Amino acid sequence: MRAIAFTRVSTVKQDEGVRQVQQIKKYCVGMGYELLENKTISEIISGKADDRAGLNELTQLSRADADIIIVSEASRITRKNEDDFLDLLNIVKTIQKTGLDLHILGSSKTYKADVKLTLIDVITLVIEADRNSRERETILIRTKTGKEKKLANNGYIGHIMPFGYRVNESNDCYFEINEEEATTVKLMFDLVGNQGYSVNQTGKYLMRTQGCKWHTTSVSRMLKNRAYMGEFTIMDKLINVPAIVTAELFEQVQAKVKENHLYINKGNKNFSPLKGVLRCACGRKMFTYTSAKNGTSYKCSSKNTAALIVNSCGNGGIQTKTLNEIVWNVTKKFINVDDFKAKTEEQKQIIHNEIKAIENNISILKTDKAELTIKIDSLIDNIIDADKSIQPVLNKRLSSLVADASVIDKEIEKLNIEVSKVKNKLKDLSVNLLPSLVNEISDEEKHEIFTKYIQEVSYHNVTKFKGFIVIMFNNGLETIIMSSTRPVIKAYALPLTYYFNPINRTVSNITKFESKESKMLYKIFENENDKGNNRVLRFISSTSTPELTFKEMEQNKDTQQYLMNL
Numbered sequence: 001m002r003a004i005a006f007t008r009v010s011t012v013k014q015d016e017g018v019r020q021v022q023q024i025k026k027y028c029v030g031m032g033y034e035l036l037e038n039k040t041i042s043e044i045i046s047g048k049a050d051d052r053a054g055l056n057e058l059t060q061l062s063r064a065d066a067d068i069i070i071v072s073e074a075s076r077i078t079r080k081n082e083d084d085f086l087d088l089l090n091i092v093k094t095i096q097k098t099g100l101d102l103h104i105l106g107s108s109k110t111y112k113a114d115v116k117l118t119l120i121d122v123i124t125l126v127i128e129a130d131r132n133s134r135e136r137e138t139i140l141i142r143t144k145t146g147k148e149k150k151l152a153n154n155g156y157i158g159h160i161m162p163f164g165y166r167v168n169e170s171n172d173c174y175f176e177i178n179e180e181e182a183t184t185v186k187l188m189f190d191l192v193g194n195q196g197y198s199v200n201q202t203g204k205y206l207m208r209t210q211g212c213k214w215h216t217t218s219v220s221r222m223l224k225n226r227a228y229m230g231e232f233t234i235m236d237k238l239i240n241v242p243a244i245v246t247a248e249l250f251e252q253v254q255a256k257v258k259e260n261h262l263y264i265n266k267g268n269k270n271f272s273p274l275k276g277v278l279r280c281a282c283g284r285k286m287f288t289y290t291s292a293k294n295g296t297s298y299k300c301s302s303k304n305t306a307a308l309i310v311n312s313c314g315n316g317g318i319q320t321k322t323l324n325e326i327v328w329n330v331t332k333k334f335i336n337v338d339d340f341k342a343k344t345e346e347q348k349q350i351i352h353n354e355i356k357a358i359e360n361n362i363s364i365l366k367t368d369k370a371e372l373t374i375k376i377d378s379l380i381d382n383i384i385d386a387d388k389s390i391q392p393v394l395n396k397r398l399s400s401l402v403a404d405a406s407v408i409d410k411e412i413e414k415l416n417i418e419v420s421k422v423k424n425k426l427k428d429l430s431v432n433l434l435p436s437l438v439n440e441i442s443d444e445e446k447h448e449i450f451t452k453y454i455q456e457v458s459y460h461n462v463t464k465f466k467g468f469i470v471i472m473f474n475n476g477l478e479t480i481i482m483s484s485t486r487p488v489i490k491a492y493a494l495p496l497t498y499y500f501n502p503i504n505r506t507v508s509n510i511t512k513f514e515s516k517e518s519k520m521l522y523k524i525f526e527n528e529n530d531k532g533n534n535r536v537l538r539f540i541s542s543t544s545t546p547e548l549t550f551k552e553m554e555q556n557k558d559t560q561q562y563l564m565n566l
Contacts, residue, residue, distance in 0.1 A: 002066040003033040004100075006058055008043045008076040017042050020072040027070065027105055036066060055091070063099040073106030074128045088125050093117065104128070162227045164244050175232070175241040182244045185228055186417055187424075189245045192223060193253040195421075198276060199223065201451065209424055223253055259285075273324055273446040274298075274457055281315040281460040281502060288320055296320045298459065316461035319485060323469065325566055326481055326491045327457055328446055330471060347475045351426045355419060362415045369408045376401050460505050462550040468507070470500050480507060481564070482553060492553075492562040506547035 005024040009017035021040060028035040043054025055077065058069065071077055077095075078088050095102045096113045103110040107128050111121065161167060161175075164185040168176035184206065191197040191205060203214040226232070229250040230243035272278070278286045280300035289303075290296045299317040379401065383394045450457075455474050461467035465486035472478050480500050482492040498507050553559050 001031075001033045001068055003028050003035050003068045003070050004061070004066045005035065005037070005040045006043075006054070006069055006071045006076065007040065008054065020076070023072050023105060024070045027103075033068070039065065059094050059098060061098050061100055066100060068101040068103055068110075069095060070103045070105065072104075074104050074125070088128070089117070089122060092125065162225055162232075163222060164228065165241070177242050177244060183417070183420065185222065185244050187420060188219065188222065189228070189249055189253050190417065190421065192256050193249050196256075196276070199257060201276065205424070220257070223257060226250070271443050271447075272298075272320065273443040273450055274327060275447060276451050277454045277457050278323075279456055279458045280313055281458060282313040284313060286317075286459070289317070298323055315459070316464055316467065318459050318461070318467065318469075318483065322483065322485055322489055322491075323457075323459065324443070324446070326469060326483060326564065327450070327454075327471060329564060329566065330479060330481060330493055331449065331453060348426060351422055355422050355426070358415050358419050358422065362412055362419070365408050365412050365415070369405060369412070372401055372405045372408065376405065458502075460500075460502060462505055466550055468500055468505060468550070470502075482550060482559070482562075484554075489566060491564040491566060492559055493564050494562055501547060504547060506549050507553060508547045 003024075005021050007017045007020040007024075009020075021037075025035055025037075027033075041054050041057055058077075061069070074088055077091050092102060092111055096111060096117075099113050101110055101112050107124065109121075109124060109128075111117070164178055164181045166176050166178045167174055188202055188206065191202045192199065197205060199220045200216050203216045203219045206212070206214040206219075222228070227241055228244045229247045230240055232239050232241045272288050278298065280286050280302075282300060282302070285301045286298040287301055288296055289299045297317040297319050300313040300315055302313040376398065379394060379398050383391055383398065386394055453474055455472045456470075457472075458470045459467055460470070466482075466484045469481040469483050469491075470478065471481070477496065478499075479496060480494045480498050482494065484490045494507065495509075498509050500507050548556070
């Protein structure tokens, strides 16, 4: 007798289909049937009750194909719920109409094609459907109970571990930190939480520095995974796992990501090449705003109702096209001047020295750790050989040494992260410009250059159509541009000797410094005692011209020589 096997499996348990075929094959050998293995019909559960390609194929068979259909149990051919006996009854009748017999291994029952179902057959199918349902329910309950019990004991139940962790079944805590991957996780959180990177920028940064592709979706999903702060949820149960980042940093990242979404560019229609570096005079971010009257402008985020900021900033806006063109023209020329390159090399040397100092501290800590390890090993040997009366004292000493070693490990870990951050800062100071640094360049490419070379661009309005633009480059150099959009667009790029006072919105020409260090220190500092956005200007002893307003600078004939060709 020729037999065809019918199997039904889950997409995640393909080995179950192999098991069913082996059972059917064993039965055929015992009965002397010829199993047509090349005609085996396998169906994969799709989640849709009416999507039964395998069953449809089964009902198209005839005596020309085989003599009998064999299934491992009745639940393999049901269309709906496993306890729906009417469904099972109809399917059995449909198979009989093909002219083939049907044998169910689970009930040892054969339904002949030429024999009408009796009342006993119907009752048997009812019992079979009910038994299948109960067995499935029991298996599910046992499986769930077993997993819950294993989870309660910190057991591993086969789930996928988050990036940064690995399975350690040799001890009670199966969640073990993968130190190599954890370094990337920590860097990712630090970039967003402390360094102001967006999710997209973080993915590009990791790809650039680590040589592997990080999709924005993956980065976003990881930043939201509470497992990294020590909370892992599985089967609706919260379990504590080793934390890779602090709870404070995790929540800080969530706030930063949420904030970034308020100003994210929707498509390329109003793409901002200055995104991530542009700041208002008050210190907040600026976003693009479009109106029928004034077109597209950059405005302070405090004026965005979505930001829910109560105290609106008094600083005015500036047309996006004007500011983008000014910053691009300054950057395009500025990054090629010898002073910029020299300053960059100087900054590189400072960073090299910083890296050297941190690595030296790490080396000292490793030496201390090695000495502690020797003491711990020696103390353990002494405890083993010591009299019981003095063992408590030695154990106390051992605990103290182990605690000291743990503190050193954490400090080394912290310094390693710091070294990584500083080295990445060094890479960002490269003076090798992109090959596409030409006039014909897209806003997206300009954005890449701006974020690479510029630390911050801020706009300080004086009147509705006039104001100062301050560009601070990553190497510490600062340039000031006077901008006017009425009656025509004009911009004056002041020499590097000019410095800007953001409080009075005036400029002064520092012609002479007492020392090179004095010039380096002449910059804006945040007032630590001021909780708001106000800033104070620290003046270093120097020879300078009086502070001049925008109007006074405009009336000065010498200013015309700084007029930019826009």
